[in-house]
Amino acid sequence: MQLQEDIVPKVSTESSWIVPRPRRAYAWVAAAACAGWLTGCADFRPPVYERPETPAKTEWSRQESITVSPAETVQPNWWQGFKDPYLxxxxxxxxxxxxxxxVLAARIRVAQAQIGEAKAGQLPVIDxxxxxxxxxxxxxxxARSYNLGGQLSWDIDIWGKVEKGVQAxxxxxxxxxxxxxxxxxTLAANVSTAYFQILQFDEQIDQQTRTVQKNGQILNTYQAMFQNxxxxxxxxxxxxxxxxRxxxxLIELRRSRDVTENALATLVGVPAGNLKVPPGKLQNRVQPPPVPAGLPSQLLARRPDIVAAEYRVLAAYNIVGQARLAQLPSISLTANGGMASFALNSLLKTFTLGIAPSITLPMLDPNIRARVxxxxxxxxxxxxxxxxTVMNAFEEVETALVNVDAHKKQRIELQQQVDQLRVVSSQIEAQLKEGVVSQLEVFETERSLLSAQLSLLAVHQQILADTVTLYKALGGGWTDVRVSNATASTSSSQ
Structure with missing residues (x-):
């Protein structure tokens, strides 16, 4: 009977509730077991970064378009290869x-400042x-009272959570x-293309003006023949x-030149209308340089948009690591100190200090787990x-090589056409002097020659534009970049 009394909960006569001491112990055990179960289910390890897999590509299909050894690289100042000082x-x-x-340079400075902001999470805060x-x-x-005090709060980064944020x-x-x-x-490519277009318009305007004049002569001849x-x-x-027509x-060509010149002015940072490009002839001033293409694997480390995309993958990995480490227990230290007095002259005679370390278990917070x-x-x-980004880069290079190759072949055919029409035009003029042909046949031959010359000019400009596109697609001469969490200087490259 005594044994039964020992296991019956004691009832307090001073209170209206029962104190079940064994049940409290069970609650603590259950809470610890729950925390242990949650800890066992959570993954606290930061992921190890690996470059994302992309379809393999070992070489370019249009190797005949590449006239320079792949061992050579595109130079950062590649536009100087066009040998035009004005460009x-x-x-x-x-x-x-x-x-x-x-704007892009300003964003670099913002990102650099944010590194310091992330590092500040490792430091204590003093108020x-x-x-x-x-x-x-x-x-x-x-009644008067005076208080002077301060508080120090420090979240100790024992697991490296803040460091992961800094790496991200x-x-x-x-x-x-x-x-x-x-x-x-992109800016260098756009300036080059706009400049080439302006020179093309200049040459087209010159040829179109001569075409209008020739057709005016034909009209005069027809009018004389009609009168007879x-x-x-x-x-x-x-x-x-x-x-x-x-x-x-001709009016449209002049309008297009003015519009392109306005666009070029904006590109170089000049108010539209304030930039006047001197007239010139594209085919005489600019010739396409040879372009080394390199290998597809080099593109992944040289092309800036691919490098930027990979760095953002690395940042995402670090953010995952930060989120996982945030599940681990965190330790913080809070210290309070101060002085208080009813008289200002005795304020410094008393001092109080308090230190309160604390520990939290974030793995019990569903928001933390959802964040992971x-x-x-x-x-x-x-x-x-x-x-x-990688697939688009491969496409851009391949397309640029196809365009360069096709337009160079077209230029050969058009050059032959122009040469043949020049011979025909000379023979027709000689026959005119002998009275074998009429003036109208001379005009028609010259019109055909001018049309072929315009086509040759257009394909020459297209080759230049294709070359610029190829330079851009190949990364524009930037050196290889290896993406990793290795400590690097945060000074911008501009």
Whole structure:
């Protein structure tokens, strides 16, 4: 019977509740078991970074378009290969005055500052405060109190959670550097293409003006023949309509040149209308240089947009690691100290100090665990974006090589056509002097020659544009970049 009394809970006569001591112990055991189970289910290890897999590519299909050994590389100042001092001047001006490139440079500075912000999470936070309180109650003496104190809070990064955040922000910093390089490359390509188009318009305008003049001479001949009854009125009207069409095209060419010149002014950082490109002939001033293509594997380490995409994959890996480490117990230390007195002259005579270490178990927080799943899912997004960037880069290089190859072959055929038409034109003029052919046949031959020359000019400009595109697609001469968490300088490359 005594044994039964020992196991019956004691009932307090001073309180209305029962104190079940064994059940409290069971609650603590259950809580510890639950925490242990959650800890066993959680993965605290930061993931090891590996470059995302992409379809393999070992060589370019249009090797005949490459006239320089793959061992050579594209130079960073590749536009100088066109040997046009005015183009060099425009690109230099654009790199210092273009606002898009300034925005990208400013983003580098923001990303660099954010590294310092991330590092600040490892440091203790100190708050200082001071106050004076004066209270006056009717019929009583004035009450005064003075306080001076401070508080130090320090979340100790024993697992490296903050360091993972620093690594993630450092990777984002390097990605913004690569964005700047990509913008630099795009700007140089756009300036080059716009400049070539302006020179093409100049040459087209010159040839179109001569075409209008020749057709005016043909119209005069038709009018004379009509007056003599040799051709019907409709032939004169057809020729006049042809002159109207050619004049309209000439106006359009001049409009296109002005619009392109305005666009070029914006690229170089000059208000539209303030830049005047001197007229020139594209085929005489600019010739396409040979381009070394390198190997597809080199593209992954040289092309800035690919490097930026890979750095963002690395940043996503580090954010996953940070989220996983955030599940581990965190230790924080809080220290309070201060002085208080009812008289200002005795404030420094008293001092209090308190230290309160604490530990938290974040793995019990469902928000923390959900954060891990979110960051892991985000990795798949940036890995897919990296793969898309690589595939687009392969396509751009292959397409540029195809275009360069095809347009060079077209230029050969057009050059032969122009040469043959020049011979025909000379023979027709000789026959005119002998009276064998009419002036109209001479005009028609010259018109055919001018049309072929315009086609030759267009394909020459296209080859130049294709060469610029190929330079850009190959990474524009930037050196190889190995993406990793290795400590690197955070000074921008601009």
């Amino acid at each position: 060099d001047k425009l690109i230099t001006q654009a790199l210092s005055g273009n606002y898009d490139i300034k 200082l405060n001071a106050n004076a309180n004066v209270t006056k109650t009717t019929g009583q003496a004035t 922000q450092t990777a984002e910093f390097h990605a913004t550097e690569a964005d700047w390089r990509a913008g630099y490359l 009854g040799l051709v019907p009125k409709i032939r004169v009207m057809q020729q006049q309509a042809e002159i109207n 050619l004049t309209k095209d 799943k979110t960051t892991e899912a985000q990795v798949k997004v940036v890995e897919s974006d990296y793969g898309r």
